[in-house]
Amino acid sequence: MSKIYSFVPNFIQPIYQKIRGFRYQVEEEFKKLTTPVHPHPILILGNQKSGTSAIAALLAENTKLSVTIDITQEVDHPIYHHVISGKLSFDEYIQRHKLYFSKAIIKEPNLTLFYNQLIDYFPNSQFIFIIRDPRDNIRSILNRLNLPGDLNEIQPEQRQMMSQSWQLIIDNFGLNIPGSNYIEKMAYRWDYMANLYSNNSENMILIRYEDFIQDKVGQIERLAQKLGLKPINDISDKVNIQFQGRGDRNVKWQDFFEKDNLNKIESICIENMKKFNYLI
Secondary structure, eight states, X not given: OOHHHHTSOTTTHHHHHXXXXXXXXXXXXHHHHHSOOOSSOEEEEEOTTSSHHHHHHHHHHHHTOOEEESOTHHHHSOOHHHHHHTSSOHHHHHHHTTTGGGSSEEEOGGGGGGHHHHHHHOTTOEEEEEEOOHHHHHHHHHHHTTOOSSOSSOOHXXXXXXXXXXXXXXXXXXXXXXXXSHHHHHHHHHHXXXXXXXXXXXXXXXXXXXXXXXXXXXXXXXXXXXXXXXXXXXXXXXXTOOSSOOOOOSSOHHHHXXXXXXXXXHHHHHHHHHHTTSOO
């Protein structure tokens, strides 16, 4: 708390707090309008809940670069789907989120859907793609949403508890991919992301989440070197920080999804699971 605030009389403090809050909001809005977009940010892509937040945060800590971990405005008031539908251009989308795009490292899973636009807008950027076993990835998403994995379909009252941004993700808005229930939709989404990497692998650095978990410090330091960055900070004391809510890794896939839904995931994702060594 500032020294000035400590001398403000008690009866004036609520008014002073409001003034400070308003000033902060004005300053933030001014930054959003005037901060220039980074010319060649490092872009970290991948499906939701695949470890992108931890890797982005640790890379930024290791290299002392600025970082965006999620475009937070998209959480409560998403507009990226307007780009998909054609109501908003990708350039307008970036201009509306200039402050987030001003950072040296940008992690936002929804940007994965706009890989072609990103590479056109940032031709000199480097791309990192994070992948995770679809069974763990989908389970983690459902844990995040407090949803079970063994239903035939999400119930209306359960959907009402989800934010608009998560509903768009679960429904695969604008992706034109199949899926008769929520498990199939998420499996096809994972497969879509995996194919996106495979089709553009020459332009991306791949990290398997499982390899990262086994050697977090080593994976981050090797990633920095591949990016041509110099590791500066020791991150060994930060590798166990939870950058996002952790899913329940202890429950077995068979117990969480039960047979039918687990079979749906594995049958839809089987080719890419083999390719990324998730089926041996």
